[in-house]
Amino acid sequence: MTHTAVAQPTVRDVVGALDARFPRAWAEQWDRVGPVLGDPDAPVRTILLVVDCVAATVEEAVAAGADLIVANHPLLLRGVSSLWPETSKGRLVHRLINAGVAVYTAHTNADVASPGVADALAARLDLVGLRPLVPAAPDSPAAGGGRGAGRIGELATPMSLAELTTFVARRLPATTGGVRAAGDPGRVIRTLAVQGGAGDSFLGAAAAAGVDAYLCADLRHHPVSENLAGGGPALLDVAHWATERPWLDELAGWLRAQFPVTALVSDLDTDPWTVHAVSGK
Incomplete structure (x- = not known):
C-alpha cells in the first residue's frame, strides 16, 4: 500500500x-x-x-x-x-x-470520471467491455480517458429481462422500492447501459446505442412509455441511492491507499421512499 x-x-x-x-x-x-x-x-x-x-x-x-x-x-x-x-x-x-x-x-x-460512479455500478453487475454511454464532449474539460456519462457493457451471461431484474435486485443494495422493469419479460438481454442516479435525459442515447436494456433511477411514466412504443431498450428503474452506493466502496479503498486513514462507508439507506405495497394486494 x-x-x-x-x-x-x-x-x-x-x-x-x-x-x-x-x-x-x-x-x-x-x-x-x-x-x-x-x-x-x-x-x-x-x-x-x-x-x-x-x-x-x-x-x-x-x-x-x-x-x-x-x-x-x-x-x-x-x-x-x-x-x-x-x-x-x-x-x-x-x-x-x-x-x-x-x-x-x-x-x-464523479459521474463522468473513469473510474467513477457508473463504473462501480457496472462492476456490481459484472459488466465487461465498458465504454461511456455519452462520451465527454471533445471540447469539455473532461474529454478523453474514457470519461463520460453512464457506461455500456455486456452481461457475463445473457438473460431474460425477468431474470435480469431479479439479478439486479440481488446485486444492488436493498431498498424499499426494489427494482422494477419495463418491457417484454422474456426479452433476451446481452448489452446493458447503466447510469447512476436520475437517467431520463439519457434515454435517447441508450436507444441510439442499440443496447438491449438501460438501468438508472427516477424514470417517469411518459418517457418510459414513449421509449417502449418507439422500439427502445427495456428499462430497469432502481432506487436512486442504490445506483450510487456501490461507488462509495471503490472510493473508500482509494482513500485508504492514498492516506493513513480509516475510510468508512455508510450503509444507511437514505432513499426517501420508506413504504412499499403492491396495488390490489
Missing part, C-alpha cells in the same frame, strides 16, 4: 487529492462540488463516505468520530439565504461545525 508523504493528512490534503481525481471543472455548471465546510488545517483520521449528507448520516459521522464526510450529493445544491439553526440545512451545518466534521462533495464530476 502506497500512501502520500503526509504522515497525518489534513482536510486540505484530502481535498487536494479528491480534487485531483475528480476535478471540479468536470462538474455540470448547475452542480456544486468540492469542499463545503470545515477547517482546512484540521487533521483527518477517519472519513465517512455517504450518498446523502442528511441528519442520519451526519449523526453516523459524529458517532464514528469522523473528521470528514465525503458525499456524492451536494449538501447545499440550491441557494440558501440563511443558515439559521431552526432550518433543516442550518441545523446540519451547525451540527457539523460544532462537531468538527468537514464536508466534501463529488457529484457530476
Whole structure:
C-alpha cells in the first residue's frame, strides 16, 4: 500500500487529492462540488463516505468520530439565504461545525470520471467491455480517458429481462422500492447501459446505442412509455441511492491507499421512499 508523504493528512490534503481525481471543472455548471465546510488545517483520521449528507448520516459521522464526510450529493445544491439553526440545512451545518466534521462533495464530476460512479455500478453487475454511454464532449474539460456519462457493457451471461431484474435486485443494495422493469419479460438481454442516479435525459442515447436494456433511477411514466412504443431498450428503474452506493466502496479503498486513514462507508439507506405495497394486494 502506497500512501502520500503526509504522515497525518489534513482536510486540505484530502481535498487536494479528491480534487485531483475528480476535478471540479468536470462538474455540470448547475452542480456544486468540492469542499463545503470545515477547517482546512484540521487533521483527518477517519472519513465517512455517504450518498446523502442528511441528519442520519451526519449523526453516523459524529458517532464514528469522523473528521470528514465525503458525499456524492451536494449538501447545499440550491441557494440558501440563511443558515439559521431552526432550518433543516442550518441545523446540519451547525451540527457539523460544532462537531468538527468537514464536508466534501463529488457529484457530476464523479459521474463522468473513469473510474467513477457508473463504473462501480457496472462492476456490481459484472459488466465487461465498458465504454461511456455519452462520451465527454471533445471540447469539455473532461474529454478523453474514457470519461463520460453512464457506461455500456455486456452481461457475463445473457438473460431474460425477468431474470435480469431479479439479478439486479440481488446485486444492488436493498431498498424499499426494489427494482422494477419495463418491457417484454422474456426479452433476451446481452448489452446493458447503466447510469447512476436520475437517467431520463439519457434515454435517447441508450436507444441510439442499440443496447438491449438501460438501468438508472427516477424514470417517469411518459418517457418510459414513449421509449417502449418507439422500439427502445427495456428499462430497469432502481432506487436512486442504490445506483450510487456501490461507488462509495471503490472510493473508500482509494482513500485508504492514498492516506493513513480509516475510510468508512455508510450503509444507511437514505432513499426517501420508506413504504412499499403492491396495488390490489
